[in-house]
Amino acid sequence: MAINRSSDHESDENTRLYHPYQNYQVPIKSQYLYKLPTSPEFLFTEESLKQRRSWGENLTFYTGTGYLAGSVAGASAGIFSGIKSFENGDTTKLKINRILNSSGQAGRTWGNRVGIVGLIYAGIESGVVAVTDKDDVWTSVVAGLGTGAVFRAARGVRSAAVAGAFGGIAAGAVVAGKQVFKRYAHI
């Protein structure tokens, strides 16, 4: 399309700018039409009060955090056990190899364990929230109980029951500790 540069809208006496709301007394000013809010818009006000991740974000966040925490903790413990297993006459290469073997082994093992626990916990928690439509301490306790039971299900009913109880107590303790922390730490 060719641009007619010689025509200036202001100086052309035979034309005027088109104003679609010229014949209407709408209270909306033109500036409101183009200044859109950056916050997400909710259909119901109750939705804006909720502050939680979606189930997909929950899943990846817990899995990633669990895997990273487990790997780092396991690798750190592996370094110390590697140092402890030095023998007389070890050369520098052998010492480094012991440290790398211990930290790598423990890091991978614990990363896998904690990552799987995070995966199961996130799935069960999102399921419980979807079913009961509430999110409180008991949601975490139920999710912890289910996580422990699922994690140890292959080792027998008794082991699953014990792990479930432990998981529920641990989840409840974590949530209670977090609430106490928020109350006194003001972070």
Place this chain on the structure above:
Amino acid sequence: MDTKKKSKEHGLYRIVNAIGYAFGAGAVGGSVYHFVRGAYNSPIGARYVGGTQAASMNAPRLGGTFAVFGGLLSTFDYALVRIRKKEDPWNSIVAGAATGGVLSIRKGVVAASTSAVMFGFFLAVLNPPFGSK
């Protein structure tokens, strides 16, 4: 939803999510695949035990490999975004090459360079830099 997603994509939250996604996909997908394969390779009457054994032996290795790859790729991509202040396919390509190089550095410089080129080419196929947009 776009504004919320945009605020979360620029941060370390992105790396944690990438690791979680990669590990979950590797562990769950690996479990399913190796269970089926173990069951197929077991005699009748021992298929369930064969499947569970194969899954428990191989899935953790696959999950760990996926997590390391996803974490490294996301970390390099994030670093490039911060350095170049730009989002384009070249970030993924360079991040893929760096990931391949780092994962093969133990095999020597030649193997690392070859792996970096191959991974970069792979990412270039996935994200064509001169594609039609």
